[in-house]
Amino acid sequence: MLHLKYLSYVILGTVTWGLSPIFYAMLSSVSSIEIVAHRSFWSAIFLLLYIYFFSGFGREMLRKGIRELWLLFLSGILIAVNWYGFIYAVNSGNALQASLGYYIFPLVAVFLGIVFNSEKFTYIQIFSISLVIISVILLVYMNGEVPSLALILAFSFGFYGLIKSNMKLDPISSVTYETILITPLAILMLFFLSEPIIKSDVLVSESTIILLVFSGLITAVPLVLFSTGTKVFSYATVGLIQYLNPTIQFLIAIFYFKEAFEVGHALAFSLIWVALFIYSFESIFKEFNKTGMSVSTLSKKLK
Structure with a gap:
């Protein structure tokens, strides 16, 4: 029963992220940078x-070194770039690219880990990354466009994760530090760039x-739910649940926003889904080996 409770937290947080394009579409009259x-x-x-009510945030903040604060500031800039790319994609009729970006992110993260952290790679990972590269080339060739927004989302989130992988902070504390550190920039942007929101219609x-x-709540609440729920699940399980996010965005882009889904998109997404299936299967297999559970043992438990 306890696992079911935490599973509901993870799913609710992920589904909220997946449905967020509908929320940001309601703010299409406001510029993406202001949002x-x-x-x-x-x-x-x-x-x-x-955090103030649930942990010693003030004391922790004072103990952070200059280097760690700079890394948090940099990761804050990267997540802001990711947010901008996502909101711009949704409000410019490119929600499908947002979905694509979050689909390919896990494999971009593997690629960045190999390049910058000298992490060991497997042939399956290289094969999966190759399929993603082929899918992007297919989109360029068949649709005549580079999926730039998808790449910005995937790589900004990838570099964000790369920085976070070298820091020992839980997700909630980390995002809190990041948003606090970039808040002065946010206030400056609102002061210099924003136009008066009040128009002729006061109700609007x-x-x-x-x-x-509420854009703050849309960010904070799913994060708290997701972070709380993931404490009792393996990395592989959480990784699979996270695919709900781009899948919901994918369905919203096609059926709610009525975005064009052409042959090039179908081929590219199909290749990416195959790549993610192969990558996820390997991750699950590794998880079983790590916990000492063989496939045969699992099959016996399922009978």
Whole structure:
């Protein structure tokens, strides 16, 4: 029963992220950079309140060294770039690219780990990465466009994860530090770049302000749910559940936003799904070996 409770946290957090394009589409009248600034500011507020009541945030912050604070600031910039790319993709009719970016992110993370952390790779990982590269080439060749937004999302999140992999912080504390450190930039952007939200229709103005404040909750609540739930599950299990996010975004892009899904998209996504299936199968197999559970033992348990 306890596992079911935590599983519901993970799924609810992931589904909320997956449905977020619908939320940000309601803010299409506001520029993407302003939405990111508000999202950073309000996320910092809500996460700071959460951490203040549940951990010694102030004491931890004072103990951070200059190098660690710089890394947190850099990761904050990267996550802001990722947020901007995602929101811009949704509000410019490219939600399909956002889905693509989060689908290929796990394999981009493997690639960056090999290049920058000298991590050992397997032939299956290289094969999966090769399929992703072929899928991008197919999109360029058949649709005549580089999926730049998808690549920005995948690589900004990949480099973000690369920095985080060298830091010992739980996800909630980490994102709180990051949003606090980039909040001064967010305030400056709001001061210099934003246009008056209040227009002729006061009701629209009020609803827009409420939605902008809620952008912080849309960030904070799923993160808290997801981070709380993942404590009792293996990396492989969490990795599989996370694919719900781009899958929901994929379905929203096609059936809700009615974006074009051409032959090039079908071939590219098919290759990526094959790559992710192979990569995930290997990850699960490794997890079984790590925990000492063989495939035969698992099959006996299932009977």
